[in-house]
Amino acid sequence: MRTIVHLSDLHFGKVDEELLAPLRALVINVAPDVVVVSGDLTQRAKSEQFEAARDYLDTLPGPQIIVPGNHDISLYNVFRRFFQPLDRYKRYITTDLDPIHVDDEIAVLGVNTARSLTFKDGRVNEEQVAKIREQLSGLPKHITRVVVTHHPFDLPHTEDEADLVDRAPMAMKVFAECGVDLLLAGHLHLSHSNSTADRYPISEYAALVIQAGTATSTRGRGEVNSFNVLRLETGKVEVDRYGWDVLGKQFSLIKTEKFMRSGEVWAAHTDGMFAAGI
Numbered sequence: 606m607r608t609i610v611h612l613s614d615l616h617f618g619k620v621d622e623e624l625l626a627p628l629r630a631l632v633i634n635v636a637p638d639v640v641v642v643s644g645d646l647t648q649r650a651k652s653e654q655f656e657a658a659r660d661y662l663d664t665l666p667g668p669q670i671i672v673p674g675n676h677d678i679s680l681y682n683v684f685r686r687f688f689q690p691l692d693r694y695k696r697y698i699t700t701d702l703d704p705i706h707v708d709d710e711i712a713v714l715g716v717n718t719a720r721s722l723t724f725k726d727g728r729v730n731e732e733q734v735a736k737i738r739e740q741l742s743g744l745p746k747h748i749t750r751v752v753v754t755h756h757p758f759d760l761p762h763t764e765d766e767a768d769l770v771d772r773a774p775m776a777m778k779v780f781a782e783c784g785v786d787l788l789l790a791g792h793l794h795l796s797h798s799n800s801t802a803d804r805y806p807i808s809e810y811a812a813l814v815i816q817a818g819t820a821t822s823t824r825g826r827g828e829v830n831s832f833n834v835l836r837l838e839t840g841k842v843e844v845d846r847y848g849w850d851v852l853g854k855q856f857s858l859i860k861t862e863k864f865m866r867s868g869e870v871w872a873a874h875t876d877g878m879f880a881a882g883i
Contacts (some may be wrong), residue, residue, distance in 0.1 A: 607711045609751070610666075611639040611815065611833040613791025616676065617658040617691040617823035618648030624821050624830055626874040627855050629664055631847065635834055636851060637711055637842065639706055640665050643817060644674025644755025646698060653774050655697035662698070670704045671765060672715040674755035674792065675727060690795040691719070703733070711749045714740060718770050727792070728755030728771030734779045741783040747839045750785045757790040759804050759814040761797050768793060775806065784869060787835075788812050794819040794826040796846055797834070800872050813864050813871035815844055832856070840866040 610632050610658035631691035632640065642662070656679075662669060691718075702717040714737055718727030741750055753810070759775065770776075770790075780788075783813070788801070797816035814868045818831035830849040835842060848859040865874040 607638045607708070607749070607833040607837045608777055609639045609640045609641055609711075609837065610635055611643065611789050611835060612820045613643040613755075613832070614643065614645040614794055614819035614822055615658060615661075615819035616645055616824065617661070617821065618651060618654035619823050620821040620834045621830065622685045622731055622756060623757075623854070624856075625661065625848060627659075628820060628832070631856050632665055632720055635780055635868070637834070638708070639711070639751050640667065640669045641713065641751075641789055642669065642671040643753050644672050644719065645791060645822075646671070646674070646675040646694075647677055648822075650677050650679045650693055651745060652693055652697070655693050656749070658798045659697045659875070668706050670713050670715045671699055672704070672717055672753055672755055673698075675719050675720045678719055687841050689719075698863070709746070709748070710839075711751060712741060712744055713751040715753045718754045724749060726767065729754070729776045730772065734776050738779055738783055741785070746784075748786065749837050749839065749842075750864070751789060752780065752782065752785050753785040755790060756817055757797075757814065758788045758812075759797070759799055759801055759816075760793070761795060762834070764793060764795070777801065777805045777807065777812075780812060781807045781869070785812055786866065787815045787837075788870065789817070790814070791817050791819075794822065794824060795828055795840060796831055796848050796860075798844055798868070799862070799872075800864075801838075802870065802872070809869055811870045811872070812843060830856075842871075856857075
């Protein structure tokens with residue numbers, strides 16, 4: 606079994622400082638095999654915000670798979686936005702915009718969907734998708750394949766379709782070929798887990814979309830600060846969602862969801878089915 610802590614939308618520059626120490630303590634206690642951060646590390650891509658994010662990330666366990674979000678590109682500095690869009694991100698966080706972690710149970714691939722030509726939307730291109738195909742080709746069948754982006758491939762029904770990552774149908778076709786299992790994202794500041802079957806009807810294939818809320822931002826959009834802990838076995842995923850308890854001043858477990866794969870199709874399952882492995 607492998608454990609992934611999935612954080613998103615930290616927004617340093619607009620964080621609730623009270624949450625930082627309890628979040629760190631819980632993440633360390635979980636002892637994850639990988640920490641994923643799916644974008645928007647900063648509020649306005651300022652050097653001091655990236656420095657604060659870097660300092661905090663250094664206190665969390667590794668390895669870490671981190672991708673940028675649209676807030677990690679300068680908004681008001683036009684030159685920096687169009688000619689050096691992720692310069693500060695690469696200086697303070699990582700120069701690797703397509704990070705990857707592979708061991709004998711999981712493959713976790715980060716993909717940069719942040720673009721300077723749009724204020725908040727994101728996209729994935731054919732070159733990135735081809736690289737994913739190359740990286741996943743030849744991996745043993747039992748390895749759970751995880752793709753991390755900032756912008757989501759699926760949404761709750763209440764959300765604006767414009768928030769979907771651009772060129773998602775093109776990417777999903779390749780994900781089906783590669784057997785991608787999980788799609789982790791942020792951006793919405795809302796928690797959400799679902800199969801891709803309804804939005805992307807691909808014969809005998811459906812990935813599992815897992816959306817993280819904002820872990821530390823003051824911009825909750827009606828949902829408490831939250832993050833996910835994923836426990837993965839071949840063909841099984843358990844998602845624990847932790848939310849901020851205002852009275853207890855701690856992150857507490859608020860929901861557990863369980864999913865199983867049948868063939869190449871992921872779907873929610875009951876406790877009895879999950880335990881029996883059917």
